[in-house]
Amino acid sequence: MPRPATGRPRLDGRKILNGIVWKFRTGVAWRxxxxxxxxxxxxxxxxxxxxxxxTFDQTLRAAQAQAGAAGGIDRPVSVDSTVVRAHRCGM
Known part of the structure; x- marks a missing residue:
């Protein structure tokens, strides 16, 4: 993760990233x-x-490149919803 050049010392990037991941995995509010x-x-x-x-886009591209080089990605993956809402008139 990028480090700032000046200013007061920041919290550990790994700790912050773990907190962000925890927040999105659980779905809780930031507070x-x-x-x-x-x-x-x-x-x-x-x-x-x-x-x-x-930063997140660069990290994803780097992980995909690493997995692709190791043969870990052999096909495209699509994530789809299991619920499709349609209006009665649309049928």
């Missing part, structure tokens, strides 16, 4: 993330910064 991951506001700010500067 309900356990304190062991740091202040919820710090997690949210770091999430927004990483999302805005493309």
């Amino acid at each position: 309900d993330v356990p304190e062991r991951y740091g202040r919820w506001a710090a997690l949210h700010i770091r999430f927004r910064c990483w999302a805005d500067d493309g």
Whole structure:
């Protein structure tokens, strides 16, 4: 994860990332993330910064390239919903 060049020392990036992952795996609000991951506001700010500067996109591309080089990706994968809502008139 990128490190800032100046300013006060930041919280451990791994701890912050674990908190972000925990938040999205459980589906809780930012304010309900356990304190062991740091202040919820710090997690949210770091999430927004990483999302805005493309850190998550770069990480995904690097993981896909590594898995592809190791032969771990052999076909495209599609995620679909199990619920399809349609209006009665649409049938």
